[in-house]
Amino acid sequence: MTQKIVPNLWFAGNAGEAGQFYSAALPWAAAHVAMRYPDELPEFQKGFEGEPVVVDLDVAGFRVTMINSDDTFRPTPSISFVLNFDPLLFEGDTDAARAALDKTWAALSDGGQALMPLGEYPFSPHYGWVxxxxxxxxxxxxxxPTGEPRPFVITQIMFSGDAQNQAREAVDFYMSLFDDAAFGTVVQYPEASGTAAAGSVMFGEFRIGEHWFSFMDSNVEHQFGFTPGVSLEIRCAGQAEIDHFWGALSAVPDAEQCGWLVDRYGISWQIVPENMGELLAKPGAYQRMLGMKKLVIADF
Structure with missing residues (x-):
């Protein structure tokens, strides 16, 4: 699968442990340490020498990057991951798909909390949010299984709080930045519902390349929003692509650091070169990167 955008998850010093956990908890999953901290670190990163800095997780061909750092940020449900237990993935056996879902639910719930209890809902006979x-x-x-096929993992973006009722506007904007983007199903609220305005998005889908997303405007007021705990990384073919996405997306100058930015809707992005690992292998490159806002390949 061509995956232009890779979700990044922020962990408080335990990304290696989390990689092992997800490898066991999720179907078709494997994790490996992709990069370690160098032996010489600035004061604010002391203690991480030689520890994993990036752990890559593959779930049924879907890539997630886990960042090992401090406890500055935490993920929130504003960006979550839908796991589609399609019986077609289990040789058409609905009972096997349900059993696999239940096993995954039990593993993810251990030490966690249910946001929507596992049960029957109008949109699915067996669903839960944890x-x-x-x-x-x-x-x-x-x-x-009779519906239009979708990949096992879909990234979902929920707009609430300061970004309430901006889901369609935001997605139109994101899709305009990519050549290969298209909508799937989009369902609007026919009338106002809680915090959701009439005509806002009850459920929507779009894809960039072969990477599917879903999006929605929440109809419930939440105490959380977007944070750098979940960021979206765009891997760029060269400096021109970096410049393109950085110029279009960055909307909070104070958030610009080491290739990170925050857009007008509050979502954090990382705009990085495809050969980031190769660039960071150069002597002193890690320290030079710490001084950058937008990443400049020639300066590595």
Whole structure:
């Protein structure tokens, strides 16, 4: 699968442990340490020498990057991950798909909390939303095999708080930045519902390349919003692409650091070169990167 955007999850010093946890808890999952901290670190990172800095997680071909750092940020349910337990993935056996969903739910619930209890809902005969022990949110859904096929993992973005009722505007903007983007199903609220305005998005889908997202305007007031605890990383082919996405997305100058930015809706992004690992392998490159806002390949 061509995945232009890679979700990044922020962990408080336990990304290596979390990689082992997800490898056991999720179907078709494996994690490996992709990069370690160098031996010489600035004062604010002392104690991480030689520890993992990046752990890559693959779930059924879907990539997630886990960042090992301090406890500055935490994920929130504003960006979650839908796991589609389609019976077609289990040789057409609905009972096997349900059993796999239940096993995954039990693993993710251990030390976590249910946001929507596992049960029957109008949109799925077997569904639940859980925030795991690390604060990462997952939606597990038994999928109708007669519907249009979707990948096992879909990134969901929920707009609430300061971004309430901006889901369609935001997604239109994001899609305008990519050449290969298209909508799937989009369902609007026919009338106002809680915090959701009439005509806002009850449920929507879009894809960038082969990477599917879902999006919605919440109709419930939440005490959380977007944070750098879950960021979206765009891997760029060269400096021109970095410049393109950085110029379009960055809207909070104080948030610009080491390739990170925050957009006009509050979502955190990382705009990085595809060969980031190769660039950071150069002597002194890590320290030079710490002094950058937008990443400049020639300065590594």
């Amino acid at each position: 925030q795991d022990r690390y604060g990462v949110s997952w939606q597990l859904m038994l999928t109708d």
